[in-house]
Amino acid sequence: MNILFIHQNFPGQYKNLAAALAAQGHRCVALTLRVKKPTKWQGVDVLPYTIKRKQGGGTHPWLMDLDTKVIRAExxxxxxxxxxxxxxxxDVIVAHPGWGEAMFLRDVWPKARIGLYYELFYQPSADDVGFDPEFPNPAGAFDPLRLRLKNLNNALHYPLGDMGISPTHFxxxxxxxxxxxxxxxxHDGIDTEQAAPNPEATFKVSESLTLSCADEVVTFVNRNLEPYRGYHVFMRSLPKLLVERPKAHIVIVGGDGHSYGTAAPEGQTWKQIFIDEVRGQISDLDWARVHFVGxxxxxxxxxxxxxxxxxVYLTxxxxxxxxxxxxxxxxAAIVASDTAPVREVIDHDRxxxxxxxxxxxxLASEIADLLNDERARHALGANARNLIVRNFDLKTKCLPMQLDWINQLAEMEPGGTEI
Incomplete structure (x- = not known):
């Protein structure tokens, strides 16, 4: 079977699926912006495509998103x-439509079966829109209109797809x-053999500090440190937490950039804004136990x-x-935000x-309580791992389901639906 993958950052979500299909003997090809010249990856022929035109200068701001996607699609x-x-x-095209790339592929190969990765549909009335009143969208009342137009890309892709896949019910x-x-x-799948407990693990924070399981460590991870993932709430919990747990080390992973939601004011970063907000409430001695590791x-x-x-996970x-x-x-023993996507995997106190x-x-009280309760930590951690192994394991659960999805797609009559 000939399989074409479309993803601007290939392999992206197709890292395991593409490699597995190539290993089965299928001819797999990928088109991506990620490479500049043809290369081979895990048995997949990875080919570049290049942007052919610049964005129009007179485009209405609400249509700039679609303009960019049409340029990539062309x-x-x-x-x-x-x-x-x-x-x-x-025979099969597997594409992430989020950047518009697959928009015209039905015109090139009318008989191909097309499977789309449905990551998120933007809803003007969605819970995340206006969820945090501290950070109102500068577009104000016009933002629902902008989001409606942002979904034009989704609407244009929907008729192309014969089947779709999404990682969570949310x-x-x-x-x-x-x-x-x-x-x-x-789901894309978690390698539970690699992501497994290791009581001998260590983490080097700096030349003078290496932490291990013998230390009281609290972790917080974002791709970029920003409000959409609760960075501001976590930082505001630290003055209380550091006083209540005088031996705790707080290790914060994440970049200074911007991934989601409202960007920081020009010339500033959310990371530094909230450091500046809480720093005066934390002694130098306690602040020495807060580690930003990028x-x-x-x-x-x-x-x-x-x-x-x-x-700690907030979103x-x-x-x-x-x-x-x-x-x-x-x-790990998890303390997380009581929000809809999290409730799909976190059952409170289980x-x-x-x-x-x-x-x-x-948040500070819940973290401190768990740090003080070894039995609860072990029970929660064991239950959490069992759930992931049972429902999200890459090799035994998710990858076999993805491969079955590809086989079902290949057996369909091609054509999608009419607009």
Whole structure:
């Protein structure tokens, strides 16, 4: 079978699926912006496509998102037409439509079966829109209109897809009912053999400090430190937590950039804004136990989770982070926000503890309580790992389901639906 993957950051969510299909003997090709010249990855022929035009200067601000996606779709289509001229005809196309790339591929290969990765549908009335009144969108009353237009990309892709896949029920549930009947909920998968407990793990914070399971470690992880993932709430919990737990080390992973929601004021970072807010409430001695380690290599990241006595995860009602599932797989005791995506995996007092997203005092108390209760930590961590192994394990659960999804897709009559 010929399989074409489309993802601007390939392999992205297809890291395990693409490699497994290539290992089965299928001819796998990927089109991506990530490489500059053809290369081979895990048996997959990875080919570049290049952006062919610049964004129009007179585009209405609400249409800039669609304009960018149409530009990428055109560029990807040109690369696809070149592939077709060279004799490649995919039986199956697997694409993440989030950047628009797959928009015109049905026009290139009308008989291909197309499977789309449904990550999130933007809803003007969604729980994350206006969830945190401290950070109102500068667009104000116009923001629902902007979000409605942002979904034009989703609307244009929907008729192209024969089947869809979404990693969580929360994410699948953001789509309109007419989308949901073709979406299979299958997570990308967690390697529970790699993300596993290790009592011998250590994490080097600095030249003078290496932490281990013998230390009282609290971890907090974001791709970038920002309000959408509760960084501000966590920071505001620290003055109380550091006083109540005088031996605790707080290790914070994340970059200074911006991933989701409102960007920090120009010339500033959310990281520094909330450091400045709480620093005067924390003594120098206590502040020495707060460690910002930036972004870390994956193996070091797992080592950090393996030494964590408590791992904190906060998020708006939005896409669930892999880091939470990895921490659960490792058997960490979790304190997390009581928000919809989190409740899909955290059952209060069984697989973790839930607190109101905005309750910084309650967050500090819950963390301190778990740090003081070894039996509860072990029980919560064991239950969390069992849940991940049972429902999210890459090798025994998710990857077999993904491969079955591909086989079902390949057996369908191609064509999608009419607009």
């Amino acid at each position: 560029s990807c289509m040109i690369a696809a037409m070149d592939l077709k001229e060279r004799g490649f005809s995919p 994410q699948a549930g953001t789509y309109p009912k007419k989308y949901q009947d073709r979406i299979s909920v299958i 972004k870390v290599p994956y193996d070091n990241f797992l080592n950090l989770l393996q030494i964590a006595r408590v791992h 708006y009602p939005f896409v669930l982070s892999w880091s939470l599932l990895e921490a659960m797989s490792i058997g 697989t973790g503890r839930l607190v109101d997203f905005f309750d910084q005092e309650g």
